[in-house]
Amino acid sequence: MATIEKAEHKELPQQLIPDPGPDVILGKGHTYDSVTARIAGISFLPFKNSPKKWLVGAFIAFCFVNLLMLAMGYLFMRGIGIWGVNIPIGWGFAIINFVWWIGIGHAGTLISAILFLLKQDWRTSINRFSEAMTLFAVACAGMFPILHLGRPWLAYWLFPYPNSMWLWPQPRSPLEWDVFAVSTYGTVSLVFWYVGLIPDLASMRDTAPHLWQRKIYGFLSLGWRNSAIHWHRYQKAYLLLAGLSTPLVLSVHTIVSFDFAISILPGWHTTIFPPYFVAGAIYSGFAMVLTLIIPLRSWYNMRDLITLRHIDAAAKFMLGTGLIVAYGYSMEAFFSWYSGDKYESFMYWNRMTGPYGFTYALLILCNIALPQMLWSRRVRHNILLVWILSLVVNTGMWLERFVIVVTSLHRDFLPSSWGIYIPTKWDWATFTGTLGFFMFLIFLFVRALPTISIFEVREVVHHEMHGQHNQPVAEEA
């Protein structure tokens, strides 16, 4: 009988496992067996042995899920009049949160697809987790346009399907492009995530301590038996999925930015929107990855699997994409002055000094000023500070969407149609509700599925046994 170590699944490693530092992606002394047992062991932990912080966090998140249900229930009863949106600001929190959430998802695809194609080995420990983050963020994002429809139960009218009214959606509209972009993105993210999970589910099936767990993971693993020929096709399919996801992730946020850029509103009608939206999306996504993995590795004692190397690299990515975003802001400001168009220059002046001027100042502080601290190696290696900065960037990116949506709309061409947008408590309830929903899904995911790609970490173990990765790999972009 095989003697795979099953005792380890009872509880987490007792003593603190130290971080091996910024040069290595995996702690010393790991074998194929030990990484499998460590990562799978988190899901096999008996419920009563869950970390206290997990229980408290999941409970708080669940409360916010209920708040979301309440907010949605009331919305369905009363209509979107319960929100603060009105003419001229017809696109309030709904679109702000939609763009914010979908942007957060983008880092997951970037880590799993683009860094895979670029052969960045530090992606291995965080790709599964980021893909899950993508999936849940897209789920949150998808809710907002549907809730904003007014008659959400007719959301299927957005898709072209043969119907008795013989009516079809308008495919020349960016809003219809969005329907296809977001639904494709959600589907492909799910496929990519699941394909990555199949071999790990087989590992879980083969090491699970209880029969019911073996049955569930066995069902989900589709009978994967690690055949060399299967691996060959698997790797080809995975590579192709990565290659397909790469243009997809760029196209999705480009299309999201078209929602604004195709219109003729000052503040929205700019050609810089697509690249700067994509950069902003990756910026906020990396911030969210850091916000989540820093507590995760500490709660589950995984500092040897998610090391300072990963945090350092993600922080550098945040710095780099943040600078692209800063360039976007400055070009936006420059062209509204340089164009000589009075509506454009008024819009930008109003954005900086009008009633919402404080949001613009906060945006510059959160997205441009404070993240410059990441230039310093000492800051990047201070885990607490990086975590706080990731929260700052998340806030900043949310403010960016608020500034773009609200300040561009609230001073229209005619002063008689000017207005002010104040989100109501139901706006906040829906937004914080989706935050809770997202966190709750993350908590469940950590509990039930391997948070780190087990077979890819086994590959890292294999490379390290052969000394191919003894020296730190080349610095990433």
Added chain:
Amino acid sequence: MSHEATLSHPSGIHGVMVEFDTPEELLAACHEAHAAGYRKMDAYTPIPVEGLAEAIGFKHNKVALCVLIGGICGVVGGLGLLEWITVIAYPHNVGARPLNSWPAYIPITFECMILLASLTALVSMLAMNGLPRPYHSVFNVPAFQRASVDRFFLCIESSDPKFEQADTLRFLETLGGREVNVVPE
């Protein structure tokens, strides 16, 4: 234990299997088995091993071709749908713009291509691998559950024309693995 298993399963065996500690040993063994004339065999590894599928005689990976076809169907289907909607099914004059305003259809056509190509990648990979599959004989060997953890297996199947249980077992024993097992059907 392998020989007891042989006795209790005189007929109807799936094949014989040998177990290794490292991918390098397994790769060498696969080359040897292929050189010895065995063709119907499979290797099982907890990590993808480069060159292993080729070593056991696997040549044509058709996943990429399927994905290409899926992508082309996505482009044709997506663009065709939009043209059909706007030109034939529901022609709608908006500010005298042409009915066939194809540049506006690029984003949706592109998304349809990605969607169909990705779904084809999933479905074709699973279908050609014969998955999902609820039962397979290799799982009858108790040690085999380590194929997804830390052991590397080579299984020569009984459907191989050169397969002769006693000879093949003896051959596998010469390969220097940990343990040789008969795989019951």
